[in-house]
Amino acid sequence: MPKPGKNSKKVRRVKKISTRDEQFIMRSLKISAFLAIIFSALSLLLNGEIITYFMNRDVYWDIIDVSIKVSVIIFSFLFSVVSVGNYKELTGKPIEIKEILLFIGLSLLQTVNNLYVFIFTLIGIVLLSFYLFFIQES
Numbered sequence: 001m002p003k004p005g006k007n008s009k010k011v012r013r014v015k016k017i018s019t020r021d022e023q024f025i026m027r028s029l030k031i032s033a034f035l036a037i038i039f040s041a042l043s044l045l046l047n048g049e050i051i052t053y054f055m056n057r058d059v060y061w062d063i064i065d066v067s068i069k070v071s072v073i074i075f076s077f078l079f080s081v082v083s084v085g086n087y088k089e090l091t092g093k094p095i096e097i098k099e100i101l102l103f104i105g106l107s108l109l110q111t112v113n114n115l116y117v118f119i120f121t122l123i124g125i126v127l128l129s130f131y132l133f134f135i136q137e138s
Helices: 019-047 059-091 097-109 115-135
Strands: none
Touching: 019 059, 059 097, 059 115, 097 115
């Protein structure tokens, strides 16, 4: 006697987004994409050493220089991930780990000129990535 087959298809819950929420998400997507572009351009200028304002003055100026570079890279990463996350929410899918890893790689690629910027950016981005990955809805 044949065994009855199991129904192995998963029931996927699709969230329905109201038009008001959709407008809010779209506005947030545009703002975060704009800020991501601004911070990415500023990061490329600062870390590509096109703008070198605080160079070789004192230890305190070097600390300020590194902290500005690290914070601009982290803000660029944050707004990029938020923008893509908002887009994925509109389509009904969560942001995947490979997309976060792509943004981590692009952010760390900007830090190759300075070891201190690389170390602090790596620490900040890893902590921020874990936070963003664990707070998103599954």
